[in-house]
Amino acid sequence: MSEDNDKTSYDSDSSKPDKMFTLKKWNSVAMWSWDVECEICAICRVQVMDACLRCQAESKKDIQSKDGACVVVWGECNHSFHHCCMSLWVKQNNRCPLCQQEWSIQRLSS
Amino acid sequence: MSLKPRRILFDEVWGCLKTTVEKVITLRAVKKDKWNDSFNDVYSICVAYPEPLADRLYTETKLFLENHVKSQLDDFGVYMMEVNDTDNSQNQLLHKYYSAWKNYSEGLGFLNSLYSYLNQQHIKKQKVSEAEILYGNGGHLSVAQEQMEIGELGLDIWRIFMIQNLGDILVKQILQGIERDRVESNLSSKDIETLNGVIHSFVMVQDYKKKGNLKLYENMFEGKMLEASGEYFKSQASKLLQTCSVSQYMQEVIRILDEENIRAHKFMHISSIQKLKKECEDRMITDHKYFLYSECKDMVSNDKRDDLKNLYTLLKPIVDGLKELIQFLLEQIKNEGTESVMNLKGENIHIQFVENMLQVHQKYENLISETFKNDPLFLSALDKACASVINSKLCDGKTACRSAELVAKYHDSLLKKSKSTESEIETKLTKSITIFKYIEDKDVYQKFYSRMLAKRLIHDQSVNMELEEVMINKLKQACGYEFTNKLHRMYTDVGISMDLNNKFNQHLKNQNNELHINLSIKILQAGAWPLGPQTAIPFAVPQEFEKPIRDFETFYNLKFSGRKLSWLHHLCHGELKVSLAKKSYLITMQTYQMAMLLLFENCDTLSCKDIKDVLQLNNNENFQKHLQSLIDSKLLTVDTEKIEESSIVSFNLDFSNKRTKFKITASLQKESPQQEVEQTHTQVDEDRKLYLQAAIVRIMKSRKVLKHNALIQEILSQSKVSFAPSIPMIKKCIESLIDKQYIERTANSSDEYSYVA
Ligand SMILES: [Zn+2]
Ligand SMILES: [Zn+2]
Ligand SMILES: [Zn+2]
Numbered sequence: 001m002s003e004d005n006d007k008t009s010y011d012s013d014s015s016k017p018d019k020m021f022t023l024k025k026w027n028s029v030a031m032w033s034w035d036v037e038c039e040i041c042a043i044c045r046v047q048v049m050d051a052c053l054r055c056q057a058e059s060k061k062d063i064q065s066k067d068g069a070c071v072v073v074w075g076e077c078n079h080s081f082h083h084c085c086m087s088l089w090v091k092q093n094n095r096c097p098l099c100q101q102e103w104s105i106q107r108l109s110s
Numbered sequence: 111m112s113l114k115p116r117r118i119l120f121d122e123v124w125g126c127l128k129t130t131v132e133k134v135i136t137l138r139a140v141k142k143d144k145w146n147d148s149f150n151d152v153y154s155i156c157v158a159y160p161e162p163l164a165d166r167l168y169t170e171t172k173l174f175l176e177n178h179v180k181s182q183l184d185d186f187g188v189y190m191m192e193v194n195d196t197d198n199s200q201n202q203l204l205h206k207y208y209s210a211w212k213n214y215s216e217g218l219g220f221l222n223s224l225y226s227y228l229n230q231q232h233i234k235k236q237k238v239s240e241a242e243i244l245y246g247n248g249g250h251l252s253v254a255q256e257q258m259e260i261g262e263l264g265l266d267i268w269r270i271f272m273i274q275n276l277g278d279i280l281v282k283q284i285l286q287g288i289e290r291d292r293v294e295s296n297l298s299s300k301d302i303e304t305l306n307g308v309i310h311s312f313v314m315v316q317d318y319k320k321k322g323n324l325k326l327y328e329n330m331f332e333g334k335m336l337e338a339s340g341e342y343f344k345s346q347a348s349k350l351l352q353t354c355s356v357s358q359y360m361q362e363v364i365r366i367l368d369e370e371n372i373r374a375h376k377f378m379h380i381s382s383i384q385k386l387k388k389e390c391e392d393r394m395i396t397d398h399k400y401f402l403y404s405e406c407k408d409m410v411s412n413d414k415r416d417d418l419k420n421l422y423t424l425l426k427p428i429v430d431g432l433k434e435l436i437q438f439l440l441e442q443i444k445n446e447g448t449e450s451v452m453n454l455k456g457e458n459i460h461i462q463f464v465e466n467m468l469q470v471h472q473k474y475e476n477l478i479s480e481t482f483k484n485d486p487l488f489l490s491a492l493d494k495a496c497a498s499v500i501n502s503k504l505c506d507g508k509t510a511c512r513s514a515e516l517v518a519k520y521h522d523s524l525l526k527k528s529k530s531t532e533s534e535i536e537t538k539l540t541k542s543i544t545i546f547k548y549i550e551d552k553d554v555y556q557k558f559y560s561r562m563l564a565k566r567l568i569h570d571q572s573v574n575m576e577l578e579e580v581m582i583n584k585l586k587q588a589c590g591y592e593f594t595n596k597l598h599r600m601y602t603d604v605g606i607s608m609d610l611n612n613k614f615n616q617h618l619k620n621q622n623n624e625l626h627i628n629l630s631i632k633i634l635q636a637g638a639w640p641l642g643p644q645t646a647i648p649f650a651v652p653q654e655f656e657k658p659i660r661d662f663e664t665f666y667n668l669k670f671s672g673r674k675l676s677w678l679h680h681l682c683h684g685e686l687k688v689s690l691a692k693k694s695y696l697i698t699m700q701t702y703q704m705a706m707l708l709l710f711e712n713c714d715t716l717s718c719k720d721i722k723d724v725l726q727l728n729n730n731e732n733f734q735k736h737l738q739s740l741i742d743s744k745l746l747t748v749d750t751e752k753i754e755e756s757s758i759v760s761f762n763l764d765f766s767n768k769r770t771k772f773k774i775t776a777s778l779q780k781e782s783p784q785q786e787v788e789q790t791h792t793q794v795d796e797d798r799k800l801y802l803q804a805a806i807v808r809i810m811k812s813r814k815v816l817k818h819n820a821l822i823q824e825i826l827s828q829s830k831v832s833f834a835p836s837i838p839m840i841k842k843c844i845e846s847l848i849d850k851q852y853i854e855r856t857a858n859s860s861d862e863y864s865y866v867a
Binding site for chain 1: 568570627628629630631632633634635636637639641654655658659666670671672673674675676677678679681682683684685686687688689690696701704707708710711800803804805807808811850852
């Protein structure tokens with residue numbers, strides 16, 4: 001601020017020693033994705049952001065099925081997978097495929 | 111009178127009956143009671159006691175009729191001897207025969223009624239074997255073998271005694287009559303009636319037969335008639351060929367076909383109409399089809415629609431007649447299409463490409479509808495030709511086919527803000543779908559389209575959102591849901607974002623939290639948007655942006671769970687108010703540029719290194735690009751020619767611009783177009799693999815077990831909508847699914863797969 005005062009002839013500007021730069025408008029863009037450690041589902045090897053391979057195969061004829069069908073699941077171990085993939089997996093083996101801890105669901109995506 | 115059978119004297123009764131029969135067959139008047147008596151006579155003979163005399167009656171009646179017809183025939187003797195070429199005698203013979211036939215057949219009808227009792231009760235309908243009745247078999251039918259109804263018997267007697275004797279000479283004269291009708295067309299209506307009557311007598315005389323009733327007509331008359339007509343057509347054709355152009359020849363042939371059709375209806379049995387037409391076509395069209403083809407090219411290139419219409423009319427009924435014309439048209443459309451889109455130059459190649467191609471398509475579509483009756487064969491040739499032009503790798507002399515890209519660009523240019531009205535735009539979009547449908551690699555189009563759509567949506571460049579949706583729906587209609595899935599998700603993201611912004615503003619208000627900037631945030635879902643690899647460039651966000659970001663993220667996490675946001679600063683822009691001594695300016699620029707300028711709030715000069723360090727902009731290219739744009743706009747100055755780490759950058763306090771509101775058009779994502787195109791193609795390849803894998807899983811899930819070749823066929827037919835995959839690519843995808851244990855090879859066969867549940 002102090003340096004500014006020296007250079008700018010602020011007497012011409014009637015207002016208080018205003019800031020020279022003011023942000024008026026901001027059009028920003030953000031991308032959302034699942035908050036996951038690994039972006040690829042270790043079970044089906046498809047990005048968790050996309051529907052799993054089986055769901056993609058089925059959704060072919062679906063009309064505008066909100067992508068809600070194939071959600072993401074987080075375990076207590078914080079590993080995450082497609083919920084579809086994990087549901088099939090736990091039928092055979094109730095452990096996380098990545099860390100071998102006992103699988104228990106922490107949360108589902110929304 | 112009594113109906114009781116009684117003893118009768120045959121000769122007496124028959125003698126009486128015969129006088130009536132004689133009158134009836136010659137159409138002389140018979141008194142009512144006389145007729146009734148005779149009717150009873152037939153009855154009493156048939157039921158006579160002690161034995162019925164029906165057979166005898168039959169024999170006598172037959173004999174009577176034979177004698178009657180024979181005596182008629184004798185009357186023709188004179189004419190037969192005298193037959194020569196004078197019209198008169200010819201007519202005389204035909205007229206005489208016709209009137210004799212007319213009387214006889216009418217009288218025979220009455221006679222048949224008179225003999226009703228005999229016909230119905232006595233004559234057991236005996237199957238008349240074909241062989242015995244055949245024309246030419248000749249001779250008498252013995253009563254023992256065969257009895258017919260009296261009407262039929264009479265006709266048969268006419269055939270045997272009259273037609274067999276007179277037939278050849280009658281036919282000869284009929285043919286002369288027809289010839290005269292062709293050449294002089296001056297037959298009197300009496301002549302016409304006679305010809306018709308004589309010809310039809312050949313049919314009527316055997317009309318009672320259930321099978322083969324046209325045999326006599328065909329063998330005796332029709333064959334010769336067709337032969338003579340063929341000769342006539344042949345000579346007509348060669349006469350015309352000497353003087354006529356193709357155009358005139360066609361008109362003549364159409365006229366002749368027309369006349370022959372009328373002629374056939376005028377004289378002949380209905381079964382001959384088609385045959386005569388065919389004979390005429392064979393002699394006048396098929397035999398000279400190369401003559402007709404010879405001017406195809408001229409007709410098409412000079413748009414001689416009447417000639418083309420005639421050509422179509424003539425060739426349509428000919429076997430394979432249209433083949434050559436269709437092939438020619440196909441080539442013509444191909445050449446014209448190729449010419450119209452080859453060597454396009456300038457800024458608007460995409461517009462020229464689509465609109466030129468549309469013009470060619472419309473021209474020929476119109477031609478086909480107006481001259482070829484929308485014949486499906488021609489329409490499919492049009493499709494073939496257009497598809498071949500549009501998918502040709504040579505269309506602009508480069509190696510890759512650019513049509514998918516060009517059509518997408520065309521759509522982009524329509525959907526971007528412009529001066530056109532909404533309905534103009536929609537009309538153009540609708541028309542262009544015609545061209546779009548011919549693109550083979552629709553997935554390539556989709557990739558380009560989605561990139562352009564992303565830019566329009568992110569930078570608010572769309573004419574309006576309704577049109578965006580209209581277009582997505584058009585594509586969906588053409589290619590199905592899967593094709594537009596991601597496009598639709600992008601479209602809905604924009605709507606959801608608007609909604610989120612409103613809710614966020616409400617949320618801030620509720621908390622009495624004032625941000626003092628006009629904030630608008632677009633939230634895109636990862637995966638749906640084709641934003642390329644440079645998603646997040648590391649960057650220390652200036653504190654001015656920090657608060658809005660933090661506030662929004664808090665709000666967002668309240669609404670959704672398990673989601674994280676990453677800010678795409680290279681896609682953000684804003685308005686910065688720069689207040690200088692003399693004037694204030696409102697400048698639109700990108701986030702990075704704003705961040706750089708904001709550093710000068712507290713100091714006048716900074717080294718490049720300082721700026722980089724504070725903003726943590728490690729990507730040098732990115733840094734240089736944005737700094738350069740600020741220097742170019744004269745807001746900043748630099749003390750060296752080239753920007754280097756040690757260069758000193760100062761804010762230009764003397765900055766001045768006529769306008770107080772302007773935009774720094776920094777090189778917004780300056781990927782070279784060529785790079786972008788290449789990237790797009792690489793991504794298409796990746797997507798194809800994913801698509802194929804999903805298709806394989808889907809197919810295998812429903813079929814469980816499938817042979818390799820059957821699987822390949824299924825995949826090819828399913829992927830047809832968007833692209834034609836290569837076999838090696840499919841094989842790769844199968845292998846990778848085996849690795850991922852979605853499918854496996856069955857134990858007993860190496861070229862069979864089964865689904866792993
Ligand atoms: Zn999965
Ligand atoms: Zn799923
Ligand atoms: Zn785990």
